[in-house]
Amino acid sequence: xxxxxxxxxxxxxxxxxxxxxxxxxxxxxxxxxxxxxxxxxxxxxxxxxxxxxxxxxxxxxxxxxxxxxxxxxxxxxxxxxxxxxxxxxxxxxxxxxxxxxxxxxxxxxxxxxxxxxxxxxxxxxxxxxxxxxxxxxxxxxxxxxxxxxxxxxxxxxxxxxxxxxxxxxxxxxxxxxxxxxxxxxxxxxxxxxxxxxxxxxxxxxxxxxxxxxxxxxxxxxxxxxxxxxxxxxxxxxxxxxxxxxxxxxxxxxxxxxxxxxxxxxxxxxxxxxxxxxxxxxxxxxxxxxxxxxxxxxxxxxxxxxxxxxxxxxxxxxxxxxxxxxxxxxxxxxxxxxxxxxxxxxxxxxxxxxxxxxxxxxxxxxxxxxxxxxxxxxxxxxxxxxxxxxxxxxxxxxxxxxxxxxxxxxxxxxxxxxxxxxxxxxxxxxxxxxxxxxxxxxxxxxxxxxxxxxxx
Ligand SMILES: Cc1cc2nc3c(=O)[nH]c(=O)nc-3n(C[C@H](O)[C@H](O)[C@H](O)COP(=O)(O)OP(=O)(O)OC[C@H]3O[C@@H](n4cnc5c(N)ncnc54)[C@H](O)[C@@H]3O)c2cc1C
Numbered sequence: 001x002x003x004x005x006x007x008x009x010x011x012x013x014x015x016x017x018x019x020x021x022x023x024x025x026x027x028x029x030x031x032x033x034x035x036x037x038x039x040x041x042x043x044x045x046x047x048x049x050x051x052x053x054x055x056x057x058x059x060x061x062x063x064x065x066x067x068x069x070x071x072x073x074x075x076x077x078x079x080x081x082x083x084x085x086x087x088x089x090x091x092x093x094x095x096x097x098x099x100x101x102x103x104x105x106x107x108x109x110x111x112x113x114x115x116x117x118x119x120x121x122x123x124x125x126x127x128x129x130x131x132x133x134x135x136x137x138x139x140x141x142x143x144x145x146x147x148x149x150x151x152x153x154x155x156x157x158x159x160x161x162x163x164x165x166x167x168x169x170x171x172x173x174x175x176x177x178x179x180x181x182x183x184x185x186x187x188x189x190x191x192x193x194x195x196x197x198x199x200x201x202x203x204x205x206x207x208x209x210x211x212x213x214x215x216x217x218x219x220x221x222x223x224x225x226x227x228x229x230x231x232x233x234x235x236x237x238x239x240x241x242x243x244x245x246x247x248x249x250x251x252x253x254x255x256x257x258x259x260x261x262x263x264x265x266x267x268x269x270x271x272x273x274x275x276x277x278x279x280x281x282x283x284x285x286x287x288x289x290x291x292x293x294x295x296x297x298x299x300x301x302x303x304x305x306x307x308x309x310x311x312x313x314x315x316x317x318x319x320x321x322x323x324x325x326x327x328x329x330x331x332x333x334x335x336x337x338x339x340x341x342x343x344x345x346x347x348x349x350x351x352x353x354x355x356x357x358x359x360x361x362x363x364x365x366x367x368x369x370x371x372x373x374x375x376x377x378x379x380x381x382x383x384x385x386x387x388x389x390x391x392x393x394x395x396x397x398x399x400x401x402x403x404x405x406x407x408x409x410x411x412x413x414x415x416x417x418x419x420x421x422x423x424x425x426x427x428x429x430x431x432x433x434x435x436x437x438x439x440x441x442x443x444x445x446x447x448x449x450x451x452x453x454x455x
Contacts, residue, residue: 001024001027001265001266001452001455002028002251002264002265002266002455003028003029003030003263003264003265003266004020004027004028004029004030004264004265004266004267004268004451005029005030005032005242005252005254005262005264005266005267005268006029006030006031006032006268006270007031007032007242007254007267007268007269007270007271007275007279008031008032008033008034008040008269008270008271008272008275008429009031009032009033009035009038009039009040009236009238009270010039010040010041010042010270010271010429010430010440011039011040011041011042011056011224011225011437011440011441012040012270012428012429012430012440012441012443012444013031013033013040013268013270013271013428013429013444014031014038014039014225014228014229014232015069015228015440015441015444015445016268016270016428016444016447016448017029017031017228017232017235018069018072018073018228018231018232019444019445019447019448019449020448020451020452021231021232022072022448023448023449023452024452029235030235030236030237030262030264031232031235031236031237032237032240032241032242032254033236033237033238033239033240034239034240034241034242034271034275035238035239036238036239037238038225038229038236038238039222039225040055041055041056041397041400041430042055042056042221042222042224042225042437043055043056043222043395044219044220044221044222044223045393046219046220047391047393048305048345048391049344049345049348050303050305050343050344050345050348050350050391050393051219051220051342051343051344051350052303052336052343052350052352052393052395053216053220053221053301053336053352054301054393054395055221055301055395055397056221056437057214057216057221057334057336057339057352058080058214058215058216058221058339058340058437059214059215059216059436059437059438060211060212060213060214060215060436060438061077061079061212061213061214061215062211062212062213063212063438063442065438065441065442065445066215066437066438066441067215069224069441070217070224070227073224073227073228073230073231074227075217075223075224075227076217076218077215077216077217078215078216078217078218078340078341079213079214079215080213080214080215080216080318080339080340081338081339081340081341083316083317083318083338084214084317084318084335084338084339085100085318086316086317086318087317087318087319087320087321088317088318088319088320088321089110089150089151089154089320089321089322089323090320090321090322090323090326090328090332090382091110091150091323091326095313095320095382095383096108096109096110097110098110098151105119110150110151111146111147111150111151112146114146115144115146115147115150118143118144118146118147119143119144119147120187121144122142122143122185122186122187123185123187123188125141125142125185126184126185127180127181127183127184127185128141128180129177129180129181131170132168132170132406132407132409132410133168133169133170133406134164134165134166134167134168134169134406135152135156135162135164135167135168135169135172135173136148136152136153136164136165136167137169138169138176139151139152139153139164142180142185142186143186148164149323149324149325150323152164153323153324153325154321154322154323154324154331154332155321156172157321157322157324157331157332157354157357158321158331158332159172159435160172160357160358160401160403160404160435161297161299161331161354161356161357161358161400161401162297162357162358162401162403163324163357163358163359163403166358166403166405166406167403167404167405167406168404168405168406168407168408168409170409171404171405171408171409172404214318214339216340218340218341218342219342221437240256241256241257242254242255242256242271242279243255243256243257243278243279244278244279244280244281244282244283245267245269245279245280245283245425246282246283247283247422248263250265250423250424251263251264251265251266251424252264252265252266252267252424252425254267265424266424266425266426266451266455267424267425267426268425268426268427268428268447268451269425269426269427269428269429270428270429270444271429272296272399272402272429272430272431273291273292273294273296273402273429273431273432274291274292274294274296274399276288276291276427276431277289277291277292283422284418284421284422286418287415287418287419287422290411290414290415290418291415291427291431293407293411294402294403294404294405294408294411294431295358295402295403295405296399296400296401296402296403297356297357297358297361297364297400297401297403298356298357298361298362298364298365298396298397298398298399298400299354299355299356299357299364299397299400299401300354300355300356300364300365300366300371300394300395300396300397301352301353301354301355301394301395301397302352302353302355302371302372302375302392302393302394303336303350303351303352303391303392303393303394303395304350304351304353304372304375304376304379304389304391304392305344305348305349305350305351305389305390305391305392306348306349306351306385306387306389306390306391307347307348307390308347308348308349310385310387311349311383311385312383312384312385313383313384313385315335315337315338315349315351316335316338317335317338318334318335318338318339319332319333319334319335319339319351319352320332320333320382322382324359328378328381328382329355329360329363329374329375329377329378330353330354330355330374330375330378331353331354331355331356331357331360332353332354333351333352333353333354333378333379333382333383334351334352334353335349335350335351336350336351336352337349337350337351348390348391350391351379353375353378353379355371355374355375356400357400358403364396364397364398364400365396365398368394371394372392372394376388376389401430401435402430402431402435404435412432412433415427415432424454424455426447426450426451428440428443428444428447
């Protein structure tokens, strides 16, 4: 097989390189990363005894590939604390515990009685599956307006920092789409699947949500990046931004900002879609335009550390999310030091708040002082924290999470058709077929197989 250039040293690019080398250790692979730091959205920083995740917080342990990869690079996964099963939604000026099971749902103060009855009515609403539909339209249609506003909208913030009025149900939550398509409804589908699992002797609970336990490493998600960096060694080129890609004979040539270029046989872009758009604009304008249609809102994370006694609201939980109808300035706050050990020094707590996302992108781009003031104001109102934090860090992602808006799946089909014209050019990364770390690693695993097969 010829030389392989991988563009982007986030988890997609790094895991792809790993899986390719696992199949053939003699492969000629170079990974070009534009930044001086490897890992992309995985970025762990330690300061003053706190461990901050500037981006990715963890992955769910119910898909095997990330765990398998961790094991192969000799890492010990760390499951989140039991307390983090407790999650809250801020609604009507207070925090409500998110119910985990049907009895708790009936007793929950989050939803009105009519809102609860409307959710239960989902069982008898006939299936009316649509090829494409926004998450908001789907949720209102099947679960009612209140459930949409208080449950689905904050969930879309928590996962995508997204706006459910534009996100595609089918692209973002294919499992939920399938429940209606196959069984005529969500509750019906979950009951059927539960019965089938029971018959097979499995005690695993069926839900419409992602399931699994949030998992990371004692020293944060950065451990995975470090382990892959150690494995890949000299194949990594940091500070190497690929500016352009063009065809040359049966292969490709990559251009860099200093005017240099290199030739290669196979190119895989594991860079964000907007970066791909820039790189291929001279080679294939249509491909460039198509990938540019994938929007990336801004998101900032504000990490505040406090001495424990300064916080009156119990923080032995995962944290809270805020429905957009509450019109607050943060999307929610995670109680990081309660989720995993080693996130704050003894006697302190670490809270991580999200600002921005698809609905409030401009807010995320405010300067650091303004962001910290804004979060402090919100934590005072929501958690009654009146003291100044003892530790502050702000992390900004100007182009944060790709949004799978309505039309995303058709866009992917069109991209695939165009790629057939460009043999040995591949696109991977979180812009296309799943935004989570688990999706990125699974997609890289499959792509490694495909590249070996096709070459
Ligand atoms: C704030 C935040 C929190 C998140 N939290 C979670 C979480 O807890 N769990 C989860 O599963 N997912 C989470 N995600 C989603 C996460 O982005 C993905 O799961 C995953 O990390 C994306 O990896 P990637 O390699 O596809 O992309 P990226 O991490 O974006 O990596 C792309 C890389 O390409 C590089 N690059 C860009 N342009 C060029 C160029 N021209 N030349 C060379 N290199 C280039 C970039 O510098 C970057 O390193 C979060 C995302 C954000 C923004």
